[in-house]
Amino acid sequence: MAFAPVLPLLCWLLALCFAPQWLQQFPLPIPASLYWAMGFVALLAGILRQWSWLYWLAWLAGIYLTIQSGLQRPLSEPGVLALYQALPVWITLSAIALNVFSLPPLLTWRGALLATVIAFSPCLLLFQVLATPFSLINPATWFPAGLAYRHALWVVIVAVAVIWIAVLRYHDSGARDWSRFSAWFACLAFLTVIELPPASAWAMLVSIVSLLMALLLQLLHLAYIDELTGLPQRRALLSQLAHLGKRSAVTMLDVDHFKRFNDTHGHDVGDQVLRLLGRILQSGRGFKAYRYGGEEFTLVFRHAQRDKIQQTLDEVRQQVADYPLRVREAKRDDKSRSSKQQARKRRGQAQAGGKTLRITISLGCAIRQPGEHTEQLLKRADEALYQAKKAGRNRVSMAK
Numbered sequence: 001m002a003f004a005p006v007l008p009l010l011c012w013l014l015a016l017c018f019a020p021q022w023l024q025q026f027p028l029p030i031p032a033s034l035y036w037a038m039g040f041v042a043l044l045a046g047i048l049r050q051w052s053w054l055y056w057l058a059w060l061a062g063i064y065l066t067i068q069s070g071l072q073r074p075l076s077e078p079g080v081l082a083l084y085q086a087l088p089v090w091i092t093l094s095a096i097a098l099n100v101f102s103l104p105p106l107l108t109w110r111g112a113l114l115a116t117v118i119a120f121s122p123c124l125l126l127f128q129v130l131a132t133p134f135s136l137i138n139p140a141t142w143f144p145a146g147l148a149y150r151h152a153l154w155v156v157i158v159a160v161a162v163i164w165i166a167v168l169r170y171h172d173s174g175a176r177d178w179s180r181f182s183a184w185f186a187c188l189a190f191l192t193v194i195e196l197p198p199a200s201a202w203a204m205l206v207s208i209v210s211l212l213m214a215l216l217l218q219l220l221h222l223a224y225i226d227e228l229t230g231l232p233q234r235r236a237l238l239s240q241l242a243h244l245g246k247r248s249a250v251t252m253l254d255v256d257h258f259k260r261f262n263d264t265h266g267h268d269v270g271d272q273v274l275r276l277l278g279r280i281l282q283s284g285r286g287f288k289a290y291r292y293g294g295e296e297f298t299l300v301f302r303h304a305q306r307d308k309i310q311q312t313l314d315e316v317r318q319q320v321a322d323y324p325l326r327v328r329e330a331k332r333d334d335k336s337r338s339s340k341q342q343a344r345k346r347r348g349q350a351q352a353g354g355k356t357l358r359i360t361i362s363l364g365c366a367i368r369q370p371g372e373h374t375e376q377l378l379k380r381a382d383e384a385l386y387q388a389k390k391a392g393r394n395r396v397s398m399a400k
Contacts, residue, residue, distance in 0.1 A: 004217060005179035005210040009186055012206045016193060023202060030201045034064065037208040044215050048222075051106035053211060055098060056180060058119040060207055063091060063187055066122040067200045083126060088153060088188055090125055092160060094118070095184040099177070150192055157188050179214035183207035226291040228271060229278025237290040237298055241374040244300070249309055250377050251287070251299040251365040252385040253316075256393040258295040261359070270295075273325065273359055280319055286312050298381075304367045306398065313363050313396045321394060325357045360394035367399070 015023050038057055045053040070083045098118075104110040164181050171177075183206075190203035224236040232240075241250075255261070255273060262270040274295065281289035286308070287299040299316075301309055364384030368377050380399045388397035 002173065002175050002178055002217075005175050005213045006182050008206045008209045008213070009182040012186065012202060013189065016189075016196075020193075020196060023198060024196060026198075028198055028201055028205070030198065031064075031068075034201060034204050034208065037205060037212070041208060041212050041215065044212070044219075048215065048219060050215065050218065051111070052103055053215065054106055055103055055115055055118060056183065056211060057208075058115045059094060059098065060183065060187075060204060062119040062122040063087075064200065064204050065119075066126045067190075069123070070126045084191065084194070086125060087122070088156070088191055090122055091184065091187050092156075094121070095180070099180060153188070153192055157185065157192075161185060175214040175217040179210040182210035186210070226278075229274055229281075229291050231278050231281065231289050231291045231297070233291050234293060237292065237300070240288065240290075240300060241378075244368070244374060245302060246368065246370070247302075247304040249301040249304055249365055249367040250381045251301070251309075251313060251363050252292070252378070252381040253281075253297040253299060253361055253363045254385055254389070255295040256360045256362055256389070265357070269357075276323065276325060276359075277320065277361070280316065280323070284312070284316055298378075299363075299365075306367060309365060309367070310396060310398060313365060317361055317363060317394065317396060321358065321360050323359075325359060326355075362388040362393045363396045364388050365396065365398050 012023075038061065042054060042057055045051065045057075066083075066087065070080060104114060106112065106115060161181075164184075167173075168177050168181065186203045186206040190199050193199045224232055226233040255277065258270065258273070261273065274291075277297065278289075278291070281297060281299070284299075287301050290298045290300070292298045299313075301312075303309075362385060364381050364387065366377055366380035366384055384397040384399040388395050391397065
């Protein structure tokens, strides 16, 4: 799902390679379609309160305005050719800066000023290049012109793209980062096909759609994914159960003595336990894990092989029981002490380390019977979980 925002870029590149005439003949309303798309992304970002996306919209708007103002004239003009050579440098450096540096909140005077600078800085580049196309500070004088420059630009695009993708893969980035990569790539790829009449509009549209897809995926994530554990939540579970096949099984899982654990060690440690359980369940094979609510989780199997299911559940139970959970417990500070003394005390506690805790889970599994509704299946799994707790906890109970 994280790679979905790259799909518009891939489709556009394939069309450029194999059917460029289709892109030229397709009736794309310009610039109305771009303005509507930008407005919809801005509206969705505002609804989700994801204001950082508006920085990228300002970035795209500035690039599009510069292209429309400076690159609609023949490349034979020295100033236009200089802009054509200088713009990739600005696009790449500004995109990297937007990704690397922390940005102030947009709804502040600093944020508003920065968004304005981002939007109009490529226009300042336009005026500087067209006014002094052969200045020593003009990046355009660093590159050769003509076909050799276009080949060099593709080498730079591919090299930076490989590094960018490697970083995204290493950090296991989400749809937001992949959409920004897609926007940067589309803006640079346009400069290699600048002779196609609607190339700039398609590049901008691909960039905006990539941002839109990432925002929609984020909205879907907020609706269906539990923020603490990273697992799908009950709404996603109910949707899955509605399409569950006849040969399937459902397991209810509960953390043993979780309330007493929370009361003893605090809710922060309780959240640490739930996050740990979420990681273990995400890495499990043969089932799909969901957070049902509180300390309860649900595992869904798409087969009804009783022995295999019980073996998988025993492996999960043992993996949790064997995991040493190291907890750093901070003692309550004495209000009469100075802040420096409290800081030294906290550092000493951290260096001394905390205790190692062991957690256990109980599991109750029900294999779907012919004609059984999902509500009955969940109820039987919950009853099996109760039997596992009644029998002493830290065990698997299979419903009859």
